[in-house]
Amino acid sequence: MVLKNLDVPFANIEVARRTSELLRLHAQKDKWRPSLPVPIEAIIERTLDLSLLYDDLSAHGANVLGALYPTERSICLNEKYLSSFEDCPGLERFTQAHEVGHWQMHVGVASIDHPSLFDIDSEFDIDSEAFICRDGDRDAKEHTANRFAARLLMPEDLVISELNNYSLTSRERFRDFASRIGVSFAALHIRLDELHIPHQW
Amino acid sequence: MEFGAYIRERRKALKYSLRELAEAAEIDFTYLSKVETGRFPPPSEDVIQRLAKALDIDVDELLAMAKKVDTSIHEFIVSNPAAPKLLRALKEERLSEAEQILDKIRRKKGGTEES
Numbered sequence: 140m141v142l143k144n145l146d147v148p149f150a151n152i153e154v155a156r157r158t159s160e161l162l163r164l165h166a167q168k169d170k171w172r173p174s175l176p177v178p179i180e181a182i183i184e185r186t187l188d189l190s191l192l193y194d195d196l197s198a199h200g201a202n203v204l205g206a207l208y209p210t211e212r213s214i215c216l217n218e219k220y221l222s223s224f225e226d227c228p229g230l231e232r233f234t235q236a237h238e239v240g241h242w243q244m245h246v247g248v249a250s251i252d253h254p255s256l257f258d259i260d261s262e263f264d265i266d267s268e269a270f271i272c273r274d275g276d277r278d279a280k281e282h283t284a285n286r287f288a289a290r291l292l293m294p295e296d297l298v299i300s301e302l303n304n305y306s307l308t309s310r311e312r313f314r315d316f317a318s319r320i321g322v323s324f325a326a327l328h329i330r331l332d333e334l335h336i337p338h339q340w
Numbered sequence: 341m342e343f344g345a346y347i348r349e350r351r352k353a354l355k356y357s358l359r360e361l362a363e364a365a366e367i368d369f370t371y372l373s374k375v376e377t378g379r380f381p382p383p384s385e386d387v388i389q390r391l392a393k394a395l396d397i398d399v400d401e402l403l404a405m406a407k408k409v410d411t412s413i414h415e416f417i418v419s420n421p422a423a424p425k426l427l428r429a430l431k432e433e434r435l436s437e438a439e440q441i442l443d444k445i446r447r448k449k450g451g452t453e454e455s
Contacts, residue, residue, distance in 0.1 A: 191358060
């Protein structure tokens with residue numbers, strides 16, 4: 140269920156709560172022992188039972204990286220970006236996690252499974268329209284989905300634990316660490332700043 | 341269940357990723373994703389055979405789900421006039437009787453191999 144007009148601090152608390160809940164659920168359902176990189180495809184397919192599709196999304200305009208089709212329970216990545224995804228697996232994984240963010244934060248899952256039980260004018264903002272996500276989108280829902288993706292792929296406890304065995308003493312080591320945990324350089328940079336973990340890269 | 345959905349469920353049960361299964365079946369993973377979600381129709385017979393092997397599924401079962409017939413069986417039917425007659429006769433019998441005939445053939449084949 141999605142409460143209308145979430146203010147930012149409340150949305151952040153919800154993002155934190157729902158990412159932790161999802162990781163816990165995946166650990167339980169898939170017998171996953173929490174570690175990095177977070178197995179985002181397994182979470183999508185086996186825990187959330189969403190299908191994963193690679194297709195041409197050019198019809199939706201430029202810079203579209205991915206989409207979520209709630210009624211089809213499907214996450215689609217734009218195959219036109221395959222070379223970018225191959226060059227930077229972190230980008231592909233972040234796009235997948237971003238769409239999971241929309242699914243967890245903005246889609247009334249119960250309304251997809253049981254549409255007749257829900258009234259769109261109720262207190263819950265039930266969204267079953269497709270989410271088409273472009274690189275650089277800055278609206279509130281896109282921002283929330285990005286925060287969700289960052290927390291899902293880089294849970295605070297796992298990042299800190301991993302950093303106990305790895306020092307970020309050079310830009311190269313920073314890049315290597317990002318690659319090891321399956322995220323992009325930029326995503327790691329933002330997340331470490333958010334966690335107030337000092338680094339100089 | 342549709343062909344693509346069946347492949348997807350079996351792949352998930354075996355904990356294979358799209359890329360892992362695609363590599364084992366020697367196909368592109370984006371193509372596999374389209375087959376699984378029903379965007380594309382079931383693939384060719386040789387791809388189905390490779391998918392069946394990778395997923396440890398009976399190939400005839402998978403071909404039937406794709407509404408295809410093994411090429412060697414197809415060739416046998418079209419080159420032997422008695423074969424369609426036999427199949428028509430089986431179709432008109434109850435399935436359980438067809439299974440009994442199949443069992444007899446298997447036993448006979450097993451006996452021949454043992455002797």
